[in-house]
Amino acid sequence: MSNLCFSKYDQLKLKIIDIGANLSDHMYSGFYNHSNKSIHQNDVKNVLDRAFANHVEKIIITGTTLEESKEVLKISEQNDNLYITVGCHPTRSNEFEANPERYYQELLDLIKENDKKVVAVGECGLDYDRLRFCSKEVQKKYFEMQLELPKETKKPLFLHCRNSYADFAEILKRHHDQLHGGVVHSFTGTKEEAKIFTDLGYYIGINGCSLKSQENIEAMVSIPTEFLMIETDCPWCEVKASHAGHKFIKTRMPCVKKENWNEDILVKGRNEPAAIIQVLEIMSATRNEDIYSLANTLYQNTQNVFEI
Template identity: 40%
Template structure:
């Protein structure tokens, strides 16, 4: 699963709290809708360049290869490399080879790959991939992140306790109890779970999926407190 990152904050010499901004960390720029194609039909002209210009003005293995190629077209574009939990069936054919391919891709493109992901657990959509397979390959990708020393772009749906457990286990085993860097994308858990992620040093990504229930609306306070 591919996510391109906008580098919107740079050369900031103010204290960290003063430098924080809302940024789009999951732009999905290889989606064909950005080229005017919706469900196989071309509905308008390709306006990709205009989209990029607006984004810069305001502040997924095959997918990853495509993303890296795209990122090379503009110095402001960066990408992540990883396997989305709903796609982990792909890894199950030959896990070692799959992970090695990802690691090689990362090492060969160090100036463009800024995180491992999108990886994690998705128990809402087990019809794509059973949770036991998801957990197995999530651990492999956590270990990959520790080797290449990159942050994590984390996905979590209805699996926060298992995700926290996996992170804590690998933090002790592979990260040698050093902080795990990264962001939990589309966070939709409880306030208590949010606190645990934040205490680990992780960031939380919030969007519409994070604000569907009354309980989730408490997430709004996170923006103010952190």
Template identity: 55%
Template sequence: MLFIRFFFKNIIKKRRLFSIMATGESYSFIDIGANLTDPMYQGVYYGKNCHPPDLDSVLKRSYETGVEKIIVTGGSLSDCKDALQLSLNEDHLYTTVGVHPTRCGDFETEPQKHLSELLNLAKENRKKVVAIGECGLDYDRLHFCDKSTQLKYFEEQLSLAEETSLPLFLHCRNSFSDFMSILKRNRNKIRSGGVIHSFDGTEEEMREAVEFGLHVGVNGCSLKTSKNLEVVKEIPADRLLLETDAPWCEIRPSHSSHQFVKTHFPSKKKERWEEGESVKSRNEPRNIIQVLEVVAGVRGVEPASLAKQVYQNTVLLFKF
């Protein structure tokens, strides 16, 4: 009896997966931002070990869904080193080099040494490092790093873009005015453009960023509300990029965007993890197909044509 139940359980699982993958079109994706060095992919959630490392399975699933390249986000010097090592061992992976606004306190001990190490990391690994970042401003989380420190070291990091001629991978939360003031003041250092990733600002802010020459990155956190969707509708097609920001920023049933999602993958709670299964509420790169479906639905365009446009935008910006 146990064998029969196990047998039918696996047939149902396989049919479910087949129906998900077989009914959709084939797309090519580049996920411009995924935090693959996050402990969640090692099975560790908020300091608690819940299951074995499964990053290899996460990557395998993403490739099967059409993800051809993933840019692993670096948020600190140590993160960047880990992300670089990961990308050196995997042909499909690339990385950024920079310090997230909430981690800018790391600069305070030896600022110039810190900057030099970041610069060397970028210069010595040009085949894998495709952008400077994640850098910018985050006024929603000043408890991690105060405003003056963020302002100082965001501006300092723009010298890395100048010296490498790499595009910027930018973070902006509740700080758009100061954010754009710094970029405009340092326009001469920004030689290869950049992208505001995980954009959730207003239409006016989006248009100002685009006019400055930036691209706009969209993920689940960009698609929560009806106002968000109205902004996404207006992003110029040649400035639009897609991302997951995994393991964060999944598209949830409570989001306004969820109505447009057509592709659903089975998942289990982390406590019930099984090899080859997605973990519930832990985002992963293959879910970029859901971001595509939402953006296409909101804009009233075919997903296939949008996927091609976004792929071309990404290749041009990051020079793949």
């Protein structure tokens, strides 16, 4: 395990919870770029070993459809430090259409029957950047339907918002008194949009996509530390060399091209929880906060909201 540790920070003092990891994605089974041919074996175990060797204590695996929520539940059963969300991503909301009541009931049953593993309802919300997958009307209809799930289960929300802040905020405000908080994950909005959510009591999840531009960084810096969480949203949202935050990275992650896959090294272009330390380094540097103190606050925020 020690050979997998790339970080130079104190392993005992610095603990992180990755609130958003898509570990059921086909990339972790060797399928890339929509290919139907796998170029390496499933390496989720290797990915987890690297994460746990590099300050990640717990991981929340994201469910984006009913079937994927069932799949991530199976992955979570491998380790007591793995948890999941259950819900339907806005771009997949068409899945409700065949039988909305049945789809909703199956989500509800999955949450209730796995109470200790399921820590949030989601990923749900609105995404107006990808309307080719699902219309605004369908997204809004089933976002509101999914907001009934936290009312029945008392779970917080794991939320997705892309280019839809006005409608998204209006819906949340309308249901606010009956909900139980949560996090707007993978945040890429403005300072003003962040304040709308924190004023409602929602936390903001930060990953590599949240740190692409100087404007992104300024929005992140404007958020009070007591409203922040940290994530990878892997296998996407890595910190790239072109990102404004890249210059603040201190921990380098060895990686190889997918064709040269090695079970002990990251795959180039495929994000994973071990790399979350880079997001923390950027946040610490740009916020001018001690990295250990910041990590501790993010950890406590996450524990408090998701009760893990």
